[in-house]
Amino acid sequence: MTDDFAPINELDGPGEAHGNVAELARLFPDAVVDGTVDLDVLRDVLGGDAAPGGAEGFGLRWPGMAAARRLSALPATMTLLPGPEESVDWDNTRNIVIEGDNLEVLRLMRRAYTNSVDVIYIDPPYNTGNDFVYDDKRAATQAEHEADAGLRDEEGALQTGAGSDRADERKTGAARHSKWLSMMYPRLLVAHHLLKESGVIIVAIDDTEHARLKLLLDRVFGAENFIANVIWQGVKKNDSRYISDSHDYMLVYAKNEGLLTSLNTRWRVRKEGIDEVFRAASDAWEESGHSAEAATLLLKEWFAGQRGRFTAAITNYNLIDDQGRVYMRSDLRSPNPRPNLQYDLLHPKTGQPVRRHPNGWVYSRETMDEQLASGRILFGPDHTTLAYFKRYLDEQEQEVALSVFEQPRRSASQALERLLGGKVFDFPKDVGVLARWIDLVTQSDPDAVVLDFFAGSGSTGHAVMELNAADGGNRRFILVQLNESIAQNGYESIADITRERLRRAGKQIGGHRDAEKPAIDTGFRSYRLAESNVKPWDGTGELDLLAAVDNLAKGRTSYDLLVEMMLRLGIDLVTPVATREVAGNTLYSLAGTLYAFFGTDVTVETADEIAGAIVAWRDLEPVDSDITVVVRDTGFKDSSAKLNLAAALQQAGIKTLRSI
Incomplete structure (x- = not known):
């Protein structure tokens, strides 16, 4: 065999451990020797900005933190299986729904979507004390937590010290908080990679973990990038013993607040109720016979009947001039x-x-x-x-958003029940609230990319479609939901609810849209997390992925292999794919920049045919960028066939050859 077709599995992606070492070697070659980082040298070249080993620092710490951080740097080892049959408008949509553990999915996405997401909105599971479904195979027992925290010795004996006041419930609570933080930490670290420099993350949370989540976000995104602690006030709870705990929070962080400042970014929202005021003023103008004085009196009378409904930002505008325009004296x-x-x-x-x-x-x-x-x-x-x-x-339709707002949550539940024909999901997110905040932090960007990796019932995707329907935008959503069992009203998992909600919402939105207006994207591509199509692959690059002759997992197709190839090479999953039949198998073209052929039993003669087809297609649809060709490493009859294909492609000017 030859190394002309470099194995894809040996490539490193952003944020992965091997890639991080390579980046350090590029920046500080003296600090990396034979692939190993010399921390003492690294401290020397960083000077006074490097903390000495063992130095105490301010910030959040918990048992299991280092292990959780290492999880974020592991390369993805799994793949996504496409599901056109459970999707909507597969060929045209740019929206994506993925079922599976979100940490592995985020690691898979990292290569293609680093610095690509405009806003992340997540509503992670609140820490209720119940078992987490997101345990990353490291659910800490009470004893394990005590060992990590140094409360047990090497023999496992509990060491609390004489006169210790550590109550059992306090130790149990600490373990629960540590487990929750260890679940969130690696996911936020990978999410940081995915955000654009101008991007924003919004994380919903309640009182239980609010303080710890704030410190965790300070650590991942930087305290200097904190934007706001938004309070969402729901309906008052009259049965509370002390105080009506009827609010949740939304912690808002920029990836780079300094960049937003340099761009003079200002978030503004449309004043609530302003259209109603415009209608009342128009009615007053017509009723008054276009008299400014009479119209003003009528408008003031109308405002008097609306006491308490509008803020001063609206009620101060209670005058009408001789053109019928509403104004205030400033x-x-x-x-x-x-x-x-x-x-x-x-x-x-x-x-x-x-x-x-x-x-x-x-x-x-x-x-x-x-x-x-x-x-x-x-x-x-x-x-x-x-x-x-x-x-x-x-001229003053916009205003600064307030950090406190009131919105009953029951309306979101009722809306979802109407859409799905019954109660199937507890505490869905409010579509209107999500749409408002997504629109605010993206400054109404019609092409924004929105990510939610705790998708739940799919409210974020629904909100994105509603925004596009309102202004004709091309925003796209990427949703990730664990295949968490629910077995309720015909749904086997929460991911089933996610997909069905999007199907119905998209159909509803499309049905209400004016036929004369351009169509909007109300579809989605569905994928499911699964073991790699090829075996074995541990992501380290130390194993030959296709050492065996029959290396494709049972039941997998060449299109499944194509998707895995796209993930490993960092190609957006919605990149247009064209196909042609060559030598009895499918030749794929991804936007003319990458060609893939996964056929087997390729002979010298077949290799010539494949190379000729790729070159002819390239010449028919030329592109300005370099071209990559990917083949199945075990697809050749012998080394001569592989050498022949490589030589023919290189002679035609195609130099980047990969194998999977």
């Missing part, structure tokens, strides 16, 4: 004293200077003249009264 004083703002503003009737605040006017002389010319400065009867700026409501 202060013209400068917040800070400046010499160029200390000038006289003459009253149009008396010709005398209008009363001026000691700080001066908010506008410079030039800007004030422009506002005067456009009729935006309002004067009183004479110069002894104040002057105001006419601020129109239709």
